Amino acid sequence: MLIEIPAVFSSEEAAGLRSRLEEANWRDGAGTAGHVAARAKTNLQLADADPLGLEIGAAIVERLAATPRFVAASLPVRILPPRFNLYAGGGAYGRHIDSAVFSAPGTRERxxxxxxxTLFLSEPETYDGGELVAEFGMTREQVKLPAGHLLLYPANSLHQVMPVTRGTRIAAFFWIQSLVREQVRRTMMLELDDSIQALAARDSNDPEVVRLTGLYHNLLREWAAT
Ligand SMILES: O=C(O)CCC(=O)C(=O)O
Ligand SMILES: [Fe+2]
Structure with missing residues (x-):
C-alpha cells in the first residue's frame, strides 16, 4: 500500500530546497546501488557525506518528527539520513527491491x-515521466506527487522510477525502521488512529475515545519492537 503524507514542506519551502539542490555536486548514482540494482540505475545522487545533503537531510528528519501523520503511518524507531537523487535526460531506476539492512553512517548500528x-521536491508539471511505480502482485500503483509531499511504501515492494523525458526530477529518499515491522499491523494501527482522530474531532469528551486510545496503545505495546 502506498501512503501519501501531504505538505511535509509547503511548495515555497520545497522550492527553496530545490534551488539549493540544483547547484549541488551531483554524481553518477549507479555507484550507490547494489550489484543487481546498479545495472538499472541511470540517475545522479549526492554523496552521503555531502554537506548540503546532510544539512537538508537533518531538516527533513526534524520536520518529519513534527508531522503527526508521518509518525502515525510509519511508527518510526530509526530514520536513515535522507539521500538525494536527480533524474533528467531519460534517467530512470528500473525494477528493484531496496536493500533490507543499512548501516547508520558513522555508527556500528544496523x-x-x-x-x-520518497520526498518529491520538483513540481510534477515541470517534468515528464519520473513516476514511482510499485507492483503488488497483479496490481501496479503509479505515483507522482507535488513538491513537498512524501510517499511511503513498504520496503519489500518491487518498484521503479520511470524515465524522466523532459525537465528534472529532484527528490530525497530514505528508509525507516518501524516499531511495528509487519505492514498489515501498521496499516491497522493507522486506520485505528484515523478513526480515533475523527471521533475525537466530533466530541473530545466521548468516553469511547478514551477507550479506543487505550486500545491503540495496548496494541502498540503488544507489537512494538525496538
Ligand atoms: O527516486 C525515487 O523515488 C526512489 C528511488 C529508489 O527507488 C531508490 O533509490 O532505491
Ligand atoms: Fe528503491
Missing amino acids: VRSDLSA
Missing part, C-alpha cells in the same frame, strides 16, 4: 528498512 520513502 537499520532494517521496513518502509521506503
Whole structure:
C-alpha cells in the first residue's frame, strides 16, 4: 500500500530546497546501488557525506518528527539520513527491491528498512515521466506527487522510477525502521488512529475515545519492537 503524507514542506519551502539542490555536486548514482540494482540505475545522487545533503537531510528528519501523520503511518524507531537523487535526460531506476539492512553512517548500528520513502521536491508539471511505480502482485500503483509531499511504501515492494523525458526530477529518499515491522499491523494501527482522530474531532469528551486510545496503545505495546 502506498501512503501519501501531504505538505511535509509547503511548495515555497520545497522550492527553496530545490534551488539549493540544483547547484549541488551531483554524481553518477549507479555507484550507490547494489550489484543487481546498479545495472538499472541511470540517475545522479549526492554523496552521503555531502554537506548540503546532510544539512537538508537533518531538516527533513526534524520536520518529519513534527508531522503527526508521518509518525502515525510509519511508527518510526530509526530514520536513515535522507539521500538525494536527480533524474533528467531519460534517467530512470528500473525494477528493484531496496536493500533490507543499512548501516547508520558513522555508527556500528544496523537499520532494517521496513518502509521506503520518497520526498518529491520538483513540481510534477515541470517534468515528464519520473513516476514511482510499485507492483503488488497483479496490481501496479503509479505515483507522482507535488513538491513537498512524501510517499511511503513498504520496503519489500518491487518498484521503479520511470524515465524522466523532459525537465528534472529532484527528490530525497530514505528508509525507516518501524516499531511495528509487519505492514498489515501498521496499516491497522493507522486506520485505528484515523478513526480515533475523527471521533475525537466530533466530541473530545466521548468516553469511547478514551477507550479506543487505550486500545491503540495496548496494541502498540503488544507489537512494538525496538
Ligand atoms: O527516486 C525515487 O523515488 C526512489 C528511488 C529508489 O527507488 C531508490 O533509490 O532505491
Ligand atoms: Fe528503491
